[in-house]
Amino acid sequence: MQVAGVDEAGRGPLVGSVVAAAVILDPNNPIEGLNDSKKLSEKKREMLFVEIQEKAVAWAIAEASHAEIDQLNILQASLLAMCRAVEALHIQPQHVLVDGNKIPQGLSMSCEAIVGGDALHAEISAASILAKVTRDRQMVVLDQQYPQFGFAQHKGYPTKMHFAAIAEHGVIDQHRRSYAPIKQALAKINL
The missing domain is CATH 1.10.10 (Arc Repressor Mutant, subunit A)
Structure with a gap:
């Protein structure tokens, strides 16, 4: 069964988009060192960012803009970004593991919300790293x-x-x- 992990980065900041990523890992090509992105150094996240993109069966990154955040609220914008990331996967998973306690609406596959999932499931850890590195890079460009x-x-x-x-x-x-x-x-x- 193809399982995707999904997570977001950027709910707390005062500026920019909220970024989400979805990842389907390859069980035959494991990635060492996956963890909640907040528990990893920036250097380690950058290294894993490349490795995830090289080894994952599928990955996608999506976002909801600052305007969408203002229009919808941050929770709904985060869920929208997560939904967009899952839908952007070139392989549709049968099941989605979502970091947190809410499930994005509108997905056609079964979903499971897992509080602290980014430290518990490699798929969510990988998604959290892709989302965090992407969002941090956006902030460097804005800088x-x-x-x-x-x-x-x-x-x-x-x-x-x-x-x-x-x-x-x-x-x-x-x-x-x-x-x-x-x-x-x-x-x-x-x-």
Whole structure:
């Protein structure tokens, strides 16, 4: 039975897309060192990112934009990105293991939500690594466009550095306007 793992990265940041990945691993070609992406160093994630793409039976990466996050809310946008990632697989799995406690709606195969699944199932670990590396790379690109915000360092998360940059430079188009700190920053600008 073809089983896909799916996970997302980027629910907490104040800026950018939420990224999801879906992976079907090859049981005959195992990948050493898979784990929850947050428990791995950036260097290890980058190495595994390449190995997953080389060895997996199928993988796909999808996202929901900052505008979709503002329109739907972060939970629904995350589930939408996960659904898009599974649907983008060139081989459709019979079963999907989803990290978390919610299942994306609209998938035609059986799904199972697993809290902490990115540390328990290799397929979800692989998906978490693809999603995290992709999202972090997006933040490095955004940092090149807006170096004053420090996105390469904090990856868009609500850090002191990020809040200081918003206070000094305002809000950019990619900021999630539905998030309270961004709403507050926009309210101050519009006073």
